[in-house]
Amino acid sequence: MEQTIVIEKGIFIVIIFAITMLMAMYATLAERKIAAWLQDRIGPNRAGKGGILQPLADGLKLFAKEEFFPNTPNRFLFIAGPAISMSTALMTSAVIPWGDKLHLFGRDIILQATDINVAMLFIFAVLSIGVYGIMIGGWASNNKFSLMSAMRAASQMISYEVAMGLAIIALVMMTGTLSLREMAAQQSGMNWNVFYQPVGFLIFLVCSFAETNRTPFDLAECEAELIGGYHTEYSSMKMGFYLFAEYASMFISSTILAVLYFGAYNYPGMQWAEENWGVNIANIIGIVVLFAKLCFFIFFYMWVRWTIPRFRYDQLMRLGWQMLIPLAIANIVVTGIVILLTQ
Amino acid sequence: MLTVFYILSAITLGTAFLTILSKNPIHSAIYLVLCFFSIAGHYLLFNAQFLAIVHIIVYSGAIMILMLFTIMLMNLNKEDEQNKSVLTRVAAAIALGLVAFILLATFIKAQPVIESYQVSGQDYQSIKVLGKVLLNEYMVPFEFASVLLLVSMIGAVLLSKKEHINS
Numbered sequence: 001m002e003q004t005i006v007i008e009k010g011i012f013i014v015i016i017f018a019i020t021m022l023m024a025m026y027a028t029l030a031e032r033k034i035a036a037w038l039q040d041r042i043g044p045n046r047a048g049k050g051g052i053l054q055p056l057a058d059g060l061k062l063f064a065k066e067e068f069f070p071n072t073p074n075r076f077l078f079i080a081g082p083a084i085s086m087s088t089a090l091m092t093s094a095v096i097p098w099g100d101k102l103h104l105f106g107r108d109i110i111l112q113a114t115d116i117n118v119a120m121l122f123i124f125a126v127l128s129i130g131v132y133g134i135m136i137g138g139w140a141s142n143n144k145f146s147l148m149s150a151m152r153a154a155s156q157m158i159s160y161e162v163a164m165g166l167a168i169i170a171l172v173m174m175t176g177t178l179s180l181r182e183m184a185a186q187q188s189g190m191n192w193n194v195f196y197q198p199v200g201f202l203i204f205l206v207c208s209f210a211e212t213n214r215t216p217f218d219l220a221e222c223e224a225e226l227i228g229g230y231h232t233e234y235s236s237m238k239m240g241f242y243l244f245a246e247y248a249s250m251f252i253s254s255t256i257l258a259v260l261y262f263g264a265y266n267y268p269g270m271q272w273a274e275e276n277w278g279v280n281i282a283n284i285i286g287i288v289v290l291f292a293k294l295c296f297f298i299f300f301y302m303w304v305r306w307t308i309p310r311f312r313y314d315q316l317m318r319l320g321w322q323m324l325i326p327l328a329i330a331n332i333v334v335t336g337i338v339i340l341l342t343q
Numbered sequence: 344m345l346t347v348f349y350i351l352s353a354i355t356l357g358t359a360f361l362t363i364l365s366k367n368p369i370h371s372a373i374y375l376v377l378c379f380f381s382i383a384g385h386y387l388l389f390n391a392q393f394l395a396i397v398h399i400i401v402y403s404g405a406i407m408i409l410m411l412f413t414i415m416l417m418n419l420n421k422e423d424e425q426n427k428s429v430l431t432r433v434a435a436a437i438a439l440g441l442v443a444f445i446l447l448a449t450f451i452k453a454q455p456v457i458e459s460y461q462v463s464g465q466d467y468q469s470i471k472v473l474g475k476v477l478l479n480e481y482m483v484p485f486e487f488a489s490v491l492l493l494v495s496m497i498g499a500v501l502l503s504k505k506e507h508i509n510s
Contacts, residue, residue, distance in 0.1 A: 158405065
C-alpha cells in the first residue's frame with residue numbers, strides 16, 4: 001500500500017512538473033503573440049506553423065550561447081541565484097489541488113501532490129524565500145546595477161508580501177481553513193470566494209503582479225535606469241532560468257488566484273455531471289475548467305503588461321504601504337464584523 | 344528517522360559555525376539562512392508543520408532578507424571593522440551565558456507542562472488547537488509579546504524621525 005502511494009504521488013509530481021514546464025514554455029510564446037496582437041503586429045511565425053516551435057528555438061538558442069562569467073569572487077553564489085529562483089517557482093505547485101479525485105484502477109486518486117493543513121502558509125514561505133534567488137544573483141554579479149536591481153526587487157517583494165498576507169487573512173477568517181483542498185471544496189457550484197471577498201481579491205491580484213515581478217511592477221528590470229536589471233551579467237541558460245522562473249511563477253500564481261478566489265476546479269453542475277457521467281468525466285471537466293480559469297489569468301497578466309506603463313519607484317512604494325495595506329486591514333475589520341453579525 | 348536527525352543536526356551545527364567563522368558578512372548571512380532552514384527541518388521531524396513554516400516565513404523570509412539587505416547596502420570592508428576591546432568580549436560572553444542560563448531554566452520549568460500536553464492526547468500541531476491554547480491559556484503573555492513588538496516598532500519610527508529633525 002505504502003509503495004503504491006509513493007509511485008502514484010511520484011507519477012503525479014512528474015506530470016505536474018512537466019505541465020508547469022510546458023505551460024511556462026508556451027507562456028513565452030503567448031506573451032509575444034499577445035504583445036503582437038495588442039500592437040497590431042503578427043508576432044513570431046517562422047518556427048513551425050504559426051510560430052508553434054518558437055519556444056523550442058528560443059531554448060536552443062539560449063543553450064547554445066556562450067557561458068559568460070563576470071569577474072566575481074562568488075562563482076558559486078552566481079550559479080546558485082538562478083537555481084534558487086527556478087526551484088522556488090516550481091515548489092509551490094506541490095500544495096495546489098488540481099482537481100478533486102479520479103477513480104482509476106479501483107482506487108481513488110487525489111489530484112494533489114500533498115495535502116498539508118498549512119498549505120496557505122507554505123505558499124507564503126516559498127514566496128518569501130523566492131527573493132533570495134534575485135538577491136543572491138544580483139549581489140554575486142559584482143555589478144552595481146545588478147545589486148541596485150536586486151535591492152529594489154527585494155524591498156518590493158517584502159512590501160507587497162505584507163499586503164498579500166493581510167488580504168489572505170480575511171479569506172482565511174471567512175473559510176476557517178488554511179488547507180487549499182478544503183478551500184476548493186467549499187467553493188462548489190458558483191459559490192466562489194471572489195463574490196464574498198472582492199476587495200481581498202483585488203489586493204491579492206495587485207500583489208501577485210508585484211510578487212512575480214511583472215509590469216507595472218517590474219522596477220527590478222527597469223532598462224532605462226538599470227541596464228538589464230539583476231540578470232545583466234547573466235548569459236546562456238542561467239539567464240534563461242531567470243526568465244523561465246518568471247513565467248513558471250506567473251503560471252503558479254495564476255493557479256493560486258483561480259484556486260483561492262475563482263472556485264478552483266468547481267463549475268456549475270459538477271454534482272449533476274458526477275451523478276450522470278461518473279466521477280472521472282466530471283473531474284476531467286473540472287481540471288479543464290481550472291486550466292481555462294488559470295489561462296485567463298495568464299492572459300490577464302500579459303494584457304496588463306502591454307497596456308499599463310511601469311510605475312515610478314516611489315509610486316510603487318506608496319501604493320504598497322499607504323494604499324494596499326490600510327485597505328487590507330479595513331477589509332479584515334469589515335470581514336470580522338460581517339462574520340460576527342451573520343453567525 | 345534517526346539518520347535524518349543526525350544529518351540535519353550536522354547541517355545545523357556546521358552552518359552555525361560557518362556563520363561565525365566566515366570572513367565575508369554576506370556568506371555569514373547565507374550560512375545563517377541555511378541554518379534556519381535546517382532548524383525548520385528539525386521542527387518537521389517533530390511533526391510541527393505550523394511551527395516549521397512560520398519559522399521559515401519569519402526568520403528566513405523576513406528577518407534574514409532584511410539583514411542581507413542591510414549588509415549588501417552597507418558595503419562592509421575589512422578596514423572598517425573595529426577592533427573589539429577585551430571588555431566588550433567579556434561582556435558579550437557574560438551576556439551569552441545569561442541568555443543560555445535563562446533558556447535552560449525555561450526548558451526545565453516547561454518540562455511538566457509539556458508532559459501534561461503529551462498525556463492529554465490532543466493534536467497540538469493543528470492550528471485550531473494552537474490558536475485556542477494561545478488565546479485562552481496564554482492570553483496575557485501573548486498580548487505582552489505584541490506590545491513588545493509595537494514598542495520596538497514605535498522606537499524605530501522615532502529614531503528615523505529624530506534624524507530628520509536634526510538635519
